Amino acid sequence: MILITGASGVVGRQVMNQLVHEGTTVTAVTRGTGDARFPDGVAVVRGDLFHPEWIEAALEGVEALQISPRATGPGLGELLRLAAARGVRRAVLLSATTVEYPAGEARFAARFKHAEELVRNSGLDWTILRLADFAANALAWAPQIRAGDVVRGAYARAATSPLHEADIAGVAVHALRGSLRKEAIHTLTGPQSLDQVEKVRLIGTAIGRALSFQELPPEQVRQGMLAQGLSEEIPARLLGSLADYAERPGPTTSTVEDLLGRPALTFADWAHDNAPAFGG
Numbered sequence: 001m002i003l004i005t006g007a008s009g010v011v012g013r014q015v016m017n018q019l020v021h022e023g024t025t026v027t028a029v030t031r032g033t034g035d036a037r038f039p040d041g042v043a044v045v046r047g048d049l050f051h052p053e054w055i056e057a058a059l060e061g062v063e064a065l066q067i068s069p070r071a072t073g074p075g076l077g078e079l080l081r082l083a084a085a086r087g088v089r090r091a092v093l094l095s096a097t098t099v100e101y102p103a104g105e106a107r108f109a110a111r112f113k114h115a116e117e118l119v120r121n122s123g124l125d126w127t128i129l130r131l132a133d134f135a136a137n138a139l140a141w142a143p144q145i146r147a148g149d150v151v152r153g154a155y156a157r158a159a160t161s162p163l164h165e166a167d168i169a170g171v172a173v174h175a176l177r178g179s180l181r182k183e184a185i186h187t188l189t190g191p192q193s194l195d196q197v198e199k200v201r202l203i204g205t206a207i208g209r210a211l212s213f214q215e216l217p218p219e220q221v222r223q224g225m226l227a228q229g230l231s232e233e234i235p236a237r238l239l240g241s242l243a244d245y246a247e248r249p250g251p252t253t254s255t256v257e258d259l260l261g262r263p264a265l266t267f268a269d270w271a272h273d274n275a276p277a278f279g280g
């Protein structure tokens, strides 16, 4: 059995779907506060992993654990201790490229670094996936694109190689099954470096509209996000990394293709797959 933390997140959902499709038994962990639905056949356990003591019984018979640091937060050390005690064999951590290629405020990369250290010292077999920014982050533009043809945001020239969640999940599933080399760190990115102007244009192509990106001062974007009720942390995380990626693009690796034996999916593929979210 495979246990997925952050199961209602972008990666968790994809990993569950791929595992269920292959007939693997899956347990999903959720706080149960949202309206997330889980595939038929998935066992769902509800609770907050920031305080993970309650999950001990559900770890019985689990072979591998997928870890979303956002979902486990400060509970990760204890979760790993319980997992080792209950005979869990493997842990797959969703980390970030910022550990290796600094971008944005150091405190955010430090959280991933700390999670990596905990996993490496857990006594379990481990795989660390250092992930570039998700293509799915572009869903934040969906309300603007449904309302008009211009996306307004900061740092038009910030460039990254965005990852399709199906590729993240494809690699994670191999790691969870134990078919990747043990104790390895893989840096996963999309195949192509794109700035924000190009990303918006590709979404436009996918939905058959001419879209453009209009650059705004970062402080105006920050104030707009706070006015929407987002916590201070969200603009701090976003704007800090965009500022750095405007100076120096994020990394591009061939790891997805090396591990999956097929080309990594492009941002254009992702935009096509997600066209309905943008009104396409």
Ligand SMILES: NC(=O)c1ccc[n+]([C@@H]2O[C@H](COP(=O)([O-])OP(=O)(O)OC[C@H]3O[C@@H](n4cnc5c(N)ncnc54)[C@H](OP(=O)(O)O)[C@@H]3O)[C@@H](O)[C@H]2O)c1
Binding pocket: 005, 006, 007, 008, 009, 010, 011, 012, 029, 030, 031, 032, 033, 034, 036, 049, 068, 069, 070, 071, 072, 073, 094, 095, 096, 097, 131, 132, 133, 134, 137
């Ligand atoms: N987005 C990126 O570009 C990027 C890049 C590199 C790494 N990562 C990391 O990759 C991991 C997976 O990301 P993801 O987008 O698939 O998942 P996610 O959006 O971070 O969400 C994972 C799930 O965690 C649960 N959760 C539990 N406690 C939470 C809390 N205090 N705050 C927020 N969510 C909480 C939520 O599920 P319930 O409500 O069901 O409990 C949420 O759906 C994350 O740890 C993220 O930090 C992301």
